[in-house]
Amino acid sequence: EVQLVESGGGLVQPGGSLRLSCAASGFTFSNAWMHWVRQAPGKGLVWVSHINSDGSYTSYADSVKGRFTISRDNAKNTVYLQMNSLRAEDTALYYCARDFSYGMAVWGQGTTVTVSS
């Protein structure tokens, strides 16, 4: 069974940092592109970041560029999202998703990030 399990969310003060993890199983992780997508409370889905299969190419939404870094460890079947200089508007449920044919194909259950003093 294909599974994605996010972790690492929590409460952080504005300006702080957090690293999210997404552990994958049930598919050949080293062949898969991966995404992070977020959803603010009561709002819609917003694409955040993408990484290709070997980690050599990454991309980011303008709203997080320069503050967030996506990476992966194919030996551990895990993708990460390092979030620095966090703002109140980064408060959201963060999902990781596996890409297939340039779209999200499998989703995790999400991890909640709250940025507040």
Added chain:
Amino acid sequence: QTVVTQEPSFSVSPGGTVTLTCGLSSGSVSSSYYPSWHQQTPGQAPRTLIYNTDTRSSGVPDRFSGSILGNKAALTITGAQADDESDYYCVLYMGSGNWVFGGGTKLTVL
């Protein structure tokens, strides 16, 4: 900044057919945007219904279908059921490693 447009809300009768659309504020959607569709019920993670315009994800019933209609991507639900009442999101690949979600359509079945 290109905006991906979706109907904010739609209503369908049980057993009826509904088509939700996904467009662009400027230009036309084609299969080159690799449109995908995702269903989300309150408190749940999204579930992928359709990817690459018209390919159903594993386990998705065939009453869900994707297509390009005119200048938009479309998700058609035939024989709507009560548990189809959800939010539906499309996402488009804009190129250069950039994806954009639509604002979502809240579908009511009544």
